[in-house]
Amino acid sequence: TKFTMAKVLEALIAKGRRARRPREQKEIAFGLADLSTHPELHERMVKKGAVKSLLTLLTQSQDAEAQRFAALTLANCASAVFNRLSIVEEGALEPLILYTRSEDSDLIGRQYCAMCLGNLAAEPENHEEIVKLEAIDSLMILLRTEDVESGRYAAFAISNLAANANHRQQIVDEGGPEALIALACCEDLNAQRQALAALRGICISPQYRELVVRKGILDPLVLMARSEDIEVLREVAAALNCLTSMEGNKEEMSDRAISTMIAMLLSGDTEVERHATCAAANLMENVDLHVGLLEERGLAPLIALALSHDLNTKGEASRAIANLAANVDVQQTLIKEGCLQPMVQALRAEDVNCQRFAALCLANLATTVASQVRVVQAGAIAPLVQLARDPNSQLEARRYATLSIANLTATIANHDALIEEGVLQSLFSISNSPDNMSQYYVGCALANLSCATMNHQLMIEEGALQPIITLAYSADPDVHQQAAAALRGLSVSTEIKMKVVQEGGLEPLVRLLSSEDIEILREVCSGLNNLSLGDENKYEIAKTSATSALVTHMQSEDMVISSQASATLANLCELRDNQRIVAAEGGVRPCITVMRSRHVEVQREAGRLLANLCADDGPTSDTVLEGGGHQLLISFLLSQDTSCQRVGALGIGNLCTQERHRKTLMQVGALEPLCTLARSEDIELEIQRYAVLAIANLASETENHPGFVEEGMLPLLISLSNVPDQAVRQYAAFAIVK
Numbered sequence: 001t002k003f004t005m006a007k008v009l010e011a012l013i014a015k016g017r018r019a020r021r022p023r024e025q026k027e028i029a030f031g032l033a034d035l036s037t038h039p040e041l042h043e044r045m046v047k048k049g050a051v052k053s054l055l056t057l058l059t060q061s062q063d064a065e066a067q068r069f070a071a072l073t074l075a076n077c078a079s080a081v082f083n084r085l086s087i088v089e090e091g092a093l094e095p096l097i098l099y100t101r102s103e104d105s106d107l108i109g110r111q112y113c114a115m116c117l118g119n120l121a122a123e124p125e126n127h128e129e130i131v132k133l134e135a136i137d138s139l140m141i142l143l144r145t146e147d148v149e150s151g152r153y154a155a156f157a158i159s160n161l162a163a164n165a166n167h168r169q170q171i172v173d174e175g176g177p178e179a180l181i182a183l184a185c186c187e188d189l190n191a192q193r194q195a196l197a198a199l200r201g202i203c204i205s206p207q208y209r210e211l212v213v214r215k216g217i218l219d220p221l222v223l224m225a226r227s228e229d230i231e232v233l234r235e236v237a238a239a240l241n242c243l244t245s246m247e248g249n250k251e252e253m254s255d256r257a258i259s260t261m262i263a264m265l266l267s268g269d270t271e272v273e274r275h276a277t278c279a280a281a282n283l284m285e286n287v288d289l290h291v292g293l294l295e296e297r298g299l300a301p302l303i304a305l306a307l308s309h310d311l312n313t314k315g316e317a318s319r320a321i322a323n324l325a326a327n328v329d330v331q332q333t334l335i336k337e338g339c340l341q342p343m344v345q346a347l348r349a350e351d352v353n354c355q356r357f358a359a360l361c362l363a364n365l366a367t368t369v370a371s372q373v374r375v376v377q378a379g380a381i382a383p384l385v386q387l388a389r390d391p392n393s394q395l396e397a398r399r400y401a402t403l404s405i406a407n408l409t410a411t412i413a414n415h416d417a418l419i420e421e422g423v424l425q426s427l428f429s430i431s432n433s434p435d436n437m438s439q440y441y442v443g444c445a446l447a448n449l450s451c452a453t454m455n456h457q458l459m460i461e462e463g464a465l466q467p468i469i470t471l472a473y474s475a476d477p478d479v480h481q482q483a484a485a486a487l488r489g490l491s492v493s494t495e496i497k498m499k500v501v502q503e504g505g506l507e508p509l510v511r512l513l514s515s516e517d518i519e520i521l522r523e524v525c526s527g528l529n530n531l532s533l534g535d536e537n538k539y540e541i542a543k544t545s546a547t548s549a550l551v552t553h554m555q556s557e558d559m560v561i562s563s564q565a566s567a568t569l570a571n572l573c574e575l576r577d578n579q580r581i582v583a584a585e586g587g588v589r590p591c592i593t594v595m596r597s598r599h600v601e602v603q604r605e606a607g608r609l610l611a612n613l614c615a616d617d618g619p620t621s622d623t624v625l626e627g628g629g630h631q632l633l634i635s636f637l638l639s640q641d642t643s644c645q646r647v648g649a650l651g652i653g654n655l656c657t658q659e660r661h662r663k664t665l666m667q668v669g670a671l672e673p674l675c676t677l678a679r680s681e682d683i684e685l686e687i688q689r690y691a692v693l694a695i696a697n698l699a700s701e702t703e704n705h706p707g708f709v710e711e712g713m714l715p716l717l718i719s720l721s722n723v724p725d726q727a728v729r730q731y732a733a734f735a736i737v738k
Contacts, residue, residue: 009035009045016053022063029057029069036076045073046083051090058113059095064106071099071112078119088126092116093133100154101138107145111153114142118157127164136161140174143183148191151183155194162201172208177215184220189232192224196235203242210248217243218256225260230269237264237275244282253279254289258296265301270310277305277316284323290330299324299337306342315353318346322361331364331371340365340378347383347401352394355387359400366407376414380404381421389426395435402430402441409448415455424449424462431467436476443471443482450489456496465490465503472508481520484512488527497534506531506540513549518558525553525564532571541568542578551587554606559599566594566605573612583620588613592629595636604643607636611651617658630655630665637673637691642684649677649690656697666704671695671711679716689727692720696735 012031019025032050035041050073057070074092077083099105100113117135120126136158143154158176161167177199184195199217203209217239225236240261243249261283264276280302283289293299306317321339324330339361346358362380365371387393388401405423408414423445431442446468449455459465468490471483487505490496500506509531512524528546531537541547546568553565569587572578582588591613594606610629614621624630633655636648652670655661677683677691695713698704708714713735720732 005035005038005041006044009041009050010048013045013048013050013053016050017056022061022066025057025061025066026063026069029054029061029066029073032073033069033076036073039080042077042080042083045077046086046090050077051087051092055090055092055095058099058109064109067099067106067109068112071096071109071116075112075116075119078116081123084120084123084126088120088123088129093120093126093129093135096120097130097133097135097138100135100142103141107147107150110142111150114139114150114153114157118153118160121157121160124164127161127167130161131167131170136167136170136174136176140176140179143176143179148183148186148188151179151186152188152191152194155180155183155191155198159194159198159201162198162204165205168202168205168208171202172211177202177208177212177217181212181216181220184217185223189227189229192220193232193235196220196224196239200235200239200242203239206246209243209246213243213246213249213252218253222257222260225264230272233264233267233269233272234275236260237267237272237279240264240279241275241282244279247286250283250286250289254283254286254292258283258289258292258298262293262296262298262301265298265305270308270313273305273308274310274313274316277302277313277320281316281320281323284320287327290324290327293324294330294333299333303337303339303342306339306346311349311351311354314346314349315351315357318343318354318357318361322357322364325361325364328368331368334365335371335374340374340380344378344380344383347380347387352397356394356397356400359384359387359397359404363400363404363407366404366410369411372408372411372414375404375408376417381408381414381417381423384408385418385421385423385426389422389429391429395433395438398430398433399435399438399441402427402438402445406441406444406448409445412452415449415452419449419455419458424459424464428463428467431471436474436479439471439474439476439479440482442467443479443486446471447482447485447489450486453493456490456493459490460496460499465500465505469503469505469508472505472512477515477517477520480508480512481517481523484509484520484523484527488523488530491527491530494534497531498536500531501534501537501540506537506544510541510544510546510549513546513553518561521553521556522558522560522564525550525561525568529564529568529571532568535574538572538575538578542572542575542581547572547581547587548585551582551585551590554587554594554609555590559597559602562594562597563599563601563605566591566602566609570605570609570612573609573615576616579613579616579620580618582609583613583616583623588620588623588629589627592624592627592632595629595632600641600644603636603639604641604647607633607644607647607651611647611654614651614654615657621655621658621661624655625661625664630661630670631668634665634668634670634673637670637677642687645677646684646687646690649674649687649694653690653694653697656694659701662698662701663703666698666701666707671698671704671707671713674698675711675713675716678720685725685728689725689731692728692731692735696731699735 016028054070054074096113100110139154139157142150180195180198184192261276261279264272302317302320308314343358343361346354384401384404427442430438468483468486472480474480509524550565550569553561556562591610633648633651636644674691674695717732717736
């Protein structure tokens with residue numbers, strides 16, 4: 001009975017302190033060991049003073065069996081959580097550690113001492129004192145014996161100490177990984193498990209994970225994975241999961257253990273499958289390892305596990321497939337093997353990892369047009385739009401859903417389906433996120449949607465302008481670049497140009513002219529060019545600080561920036577007031593310089609700007625002549641490019657309307673190239689009109705008449721007065737009259 005055992009216990013404790021004969025000591029130790037098999041007595045044993053009696057037996061008895069039973073009893077008592085601090089307080093640590101260390105002590109007794117130390121080490125408050133008394137060194141001595149049981153108990157104690165990050169370095173320095181790996185290679189299942197548990201404890205610190213792989217941990221792991229014991233398989237799978245997290249381990253682990261991991265994917269045990277799936281996902285972060293998994297037929301199990309009822313497994317399988325989907329060469333294989341439906345289903349799962357990795361997978365697949373078609377056919381748009389819109393969903397999941405949408409919008413054929421599912425409101429919703437990447441993806445999607453004019457009216461009706469304008473004010477360069485691209489796209493539509501300015505879209509674009517990023521400046525200058533085509537916007541743009549910045553960017557080495565800035569200024573200068581604003585900003589001479597650009601696109605727009613500036617009957621046109629702009633315009637008349645011919649004829653024509661310039665133009669040889677254009681039969685009609693009008697204006701100056709006669713102009717003008725075009729006939733007749 002319990003009362004009887006209590007009486008026996010008290011008697012044995014009392015005797016244990018006084019017994020001197022080995023046989024009696026052995027009987028007392030055995031009796032206490034027997035009582036310690038009853039957990040309900042553990043607390044009473046410690047409170048009644050059993051620890052001191054047992055330590056006396058352990059350290060003073062000459063009988064090996066008495067020592068063993070004393071150590072075993074202490075180990076059993078230390079298995080009770082409530083005893084661990086008390087046993088240490090009674091001074092048990094030093095004798096236990098010394099006994100464990102001594103190679104002259106009884107081997108089984110040393111094993112039980114190690115077991116006791118392991119139990120005591122399960123209490124973190126004991127760690128510092130245990131380590132201070134050099135327990136790790138003592139345990140390593142026991143671990144290195146060739147006795148498997150000794151190794152098992154030493155590994156048990158080390159695993160508990162390894163749970164404390166402060167002691168892992170010492171365990172490693174003492175050669176723990178090598179000794180534990182050697183133990184893990186033995187045939188004893190329990191020893192293998194304890195060794196692996198200790199190694200996992202060490203590997204909680206990432207810096208030791210590559211070390212244990214170099215020391216050979218994969219050999220015992222692969223061997224242990226053949227076990228039918230589910231607990232062993234769980235330990236192995238967890239270890240593989242941990243070790244594959246390190247980039248330096250991935251290649252070797254793929255080469256030596258990929259088949260083992262794939263087999264574990266099919267184990268049927270949820271915990272094993274979860275860890276194995278996570279390990280596979282870790283490996284698939286390295287694109288070079290994708291082929292290996294496919295060759296070992298690991299894709300089908302991953303896709304099957306993406307349908308698992310265990311959400312953790314489902315999420316890790318989604319992560320593995322998402323990593324594979326980043327490889328364009330693998331995408332069609334993934335789709336063929338049926339990855340899309342599990343991913344679409346995972347988008348709706350009540351689990352953050354399932355949602356975010358499924359969204360990431362679809363985002364990766366949507367980087368190619370061929371895969372986009374299948375993604376849309378699989379019904380992914382609705383759950384993606386819903387996930388991106390849901391403010392209660394995790395930010396990263398919403399971000400990846402938005403990335404998927406952005407990638408899908410890159411193909412205009414997807415726009416209708418996306419808009420029908422309410423993608424615009426979804427994008428507007430997440431555009432308010434403080435997350436820069438989410439804002440960037442929203443900007444990309446809106447920029448892509450704005451590339452199709454068929455979307456413009458609906459985008460405006462649903463309120464796209466304000467979110468885009470807000471993004472254009474973002475401090476993040478990538479975000480405001482995409483916003484500028486969206487404004488540039490929308491401003492193509494004539495009916496939207498004024499609305500963009502009215503709602504405040506002009507100010508952020510003007511501010512972005514101060515950027516030094518080429519891509520941003522390309523978008524901004526193109527957007528301003530589009531806006532400046534609207535007559536209502538010309539004066540609004542000129543009123544801002546844009547003019548000065550555009551004059552600067554007109555001189556850019558980048559062809560797109562230079563041509564778009566020049567085009568914007570040319571559009572602005574279609575108004576007389578703006579011509580003087582641009583001239584006042586010092587735009588004339590830079591324009592003349594830019595007309596010499598090696599890029600014909602820049603020549604055209606800079607020439608158009610100068611031609612418009614020539615229309616100002618005041619100081620502006622005088623500055624053009626002073627800078628030699630008229631000579632460049634004359635050279636443009638002889639260009640092989642039709643657009644250059646047109647702006648040359650327009651510019652000279654504008655100058656010729658001003659009486660004070662007619663003589664100068666005649667003197668520098670404007671008449672001959674004008675005549676060439678006027679008499680050409682394959683010239684554009686608008687160019688011919690400009691040329692003949694210029695000739696007519698030059699003829700208004702009587703001092704130019706001798707030159708006309710010398711050039712034999714009269715027959716040409718007579719012939720032109722009979723051409724089908726009324727304007728040309730009128731201009732020719734006017735010249736003849738003059």
